[in-house]
Amino acid sequence: MAKKIEGDFEISRIPPAQPYVLNQEESKRQDAFFTERSIPHVLAQSIEQYITKKVGREWNHPVIIERLRRAIVAQKDDYWKPAQKRSLQYTKGYSVLGYLAYHFPVYFMQTEYLLMMLARDGLLKKSMNILDIGTGPGVVPLAIADFYSRLDDARATVWSLERSEEHIEAFTYLRNACVPPGGRVSVKPPVKTDIRTIDRVALPDTFDLLIFSNVLNELVDPTTDVQADIVTQLSERLAPDGSILIVEPADEENAIRMRNLTITLLKKGLSIFGPCLFLWGSTCTAPRCWSFETAPAIRLPRLMETLAYCEDSYRYVNTDIKYSYAILRRDTLKRKSYHLSAGSRFLRFSKLHLHVGKRINVAGLKMSAELGDARSHVFKLCDGTAKIPVYAVLPSYHISPENDLITSAPYGSILELRNVLVRYNRQHDAYNLLVNRNTRINIENS
Ligand SMILES: C[S@@+](CC[C@H](N)C(=O)[O-])C[C@H]1O[C@@H](n2cnc3c(N)ncnc32)[C@H](O)[C@@H]1O
Incomplete structure (x- = not known):
């Protein structure tokens, strides 16, 4: 940006534009539109x-x-x-x-x-x-x-x-x-x-x-x-x-x-x-x-x-x-900042093969809507390290207030799942993380 000062020019950086944040009325109008479908x-x-x-x-x-x-x-x-x-x-x-x-x-x-x-x-x-x-x-x-x-x-x-x-x-x-x-x-x-x-x-x-x-x-x-x-x-x-x-x-x-x-x-x-x-x-x-x-x-x-x-x-x-x-x-801005490191009490998806048949804690993004049915809910999960696809599987009779967040969490949410059982699904060459009524799931809002 150039500004004229006493016959000379002062050059400065254009400040980065601020995000346009919808006010309440604008959000209401958009919601009304989406409700119409x-x-x-x-x-x-x-x-x-x-x-x-x-x-x-x-x-x-x-x-x-x-x-x-x-x-x-x-x-x-x-x-x-x-x-x-x-x-x-x-x-x-x-x-x-x-x-x-x-x-x-x-x-x-x-x-x-x-x-x-x-x-x-x-x-x-x-x-x-x-x-x-x-x-x-x-x-x-x-x-x-x-x-x-x-x-x-x-x-x-x-x-x-x-x-x-x-x-x-x-x-x-x-x-x-x-x-x-x-x-x-x-x-x-x-x-x-x-x-x-x-x-x-x-x-x-x-x-x-x-x-x-x-x-x-x-x-x-x-x-x-x-x-x-x-x-x-x-x-x-x-x-x-x-x-x-x-x-x-x-x-x-x-x-x-x-x-x-x-x-x-x-x-x-x-x-x-x-x-x-x-x-x-x-x-x-x-x-x-x-x-x-x-x-x-x-x-x-x-x-x-x-x-x-x-x-x-x-x-x-x-x-x-x-x-x-x-x-x-082009910059490194991310939708959320949430990082796991060696000290985290979660297992990387890349290590699931070492824990088949065991109960573990993991953190990952919910990367699908419902892929299962009313009897068995299935959601794709990802933590960025998987070598083959990973799914959370929740039989409907195991739904509890501690784990049902997975069904309502929006696409892309970061979930922490504590106490899931690792199973290898040979037919689909994938890992299933079985959620039962003892599993606790929470959503990370970082
Ligand atoms: C499926 S339509 C998508 C139209 C619109 N973006 C939408 O989401 O509905 C794909 C469009 O890409 C155009 N397209 C495909 N290849 C192209 C090319 N090499 N150069 C320019 N337009 C191309 C097609 O003509 C077509 O209009």
Whole structure:
């Protein structure tokens, strides 16, 4: 920062921006929005109107609805193909219309939850430059504009990158319909580019937040090295106190790949803010780490309801929110500071093999929602040292006031578990830590 003093300039460092902390009213407004579980009416309506405009017939005409159904099924079939056999190019109008009808509502709400998480983590600033990479029809920018509409005076300028013309056209329509010009959030027109080669793209020098939402797994060649190169190249534009949010679908293959990517990014010099914490200081190797966050299912928008009004309705209903995410930074800030050392009265997960059949104490992060059922609760645990996956298993008849915190603790909480029995699960090549009524579990709020 330069200040003119008596014909000279005084140069000083710009003080780091303070986190934007939501006041009570802002939090209340956000909570009310999340309680509704619906995408904003104006957005749902604009998606319908865009479809009508694109196809030249009412969006709910039976022929159009049938074509949308076919596009959704084709897109899902494509998604589940091995990466090198997928097309997912979004060059045809209907592929984008199918995306708007089926994927958009869930990803939009998911982004709203992620923004709330960033706010709670103190990672939003009063004024931010944000870059959304692989924006599609503008899911993330539109969610940012909506989230900020419930804040009092935070501002953001959102840039985005996208290669598909069809997506850009949908983005532009929705932006014009839903984001008032001159508001506190300015959504810039998306830049058409391939994110693997962005050298010549005109963008601001620094961003406070880079978002990769459901894009890295859709690259034509989604190897960890290619993904890591894209993230590291863009991270050069990250402010020293900025954050990178990577979000990927929660299915086993994509979630595991995402976690491996974060470990590669660590080796390239970025650091992990969350959800991972390496409690013993050493970096983990992400052994088959299938970890994802969940949020309440959304209410069916009218378009999805119309699509689902048929025999195979389940094919057209997409309301569950499940996602794998990581926040990375250039500095070493962490979501929580909690460290274990040799003197701690807990066993490292890397030593579990020496204690099979014994009762031990451990500390670890809860890294899943419920993976079991009403008879037997199962949760993934991690302390950053495991060589194979570790799960806490709590039979329902052993639930007690001393151990039931594990069922309600949020994703990413640090738990201390005292008196659990170590079992090796041969079928899954994993360790199960059996929790019984003599186990005490508490949550660490450091
Ligand atoms: C699944 S969509 C995600 C859209 C949005 N971010 C969301 O979360 O809903 C993936 C987007 O990434 C874009 N994409 C994939 N590879 C790309 C590349 N190499 N360059 C630019 N965009 C790409 C696709 O065109 C598509 O719009």
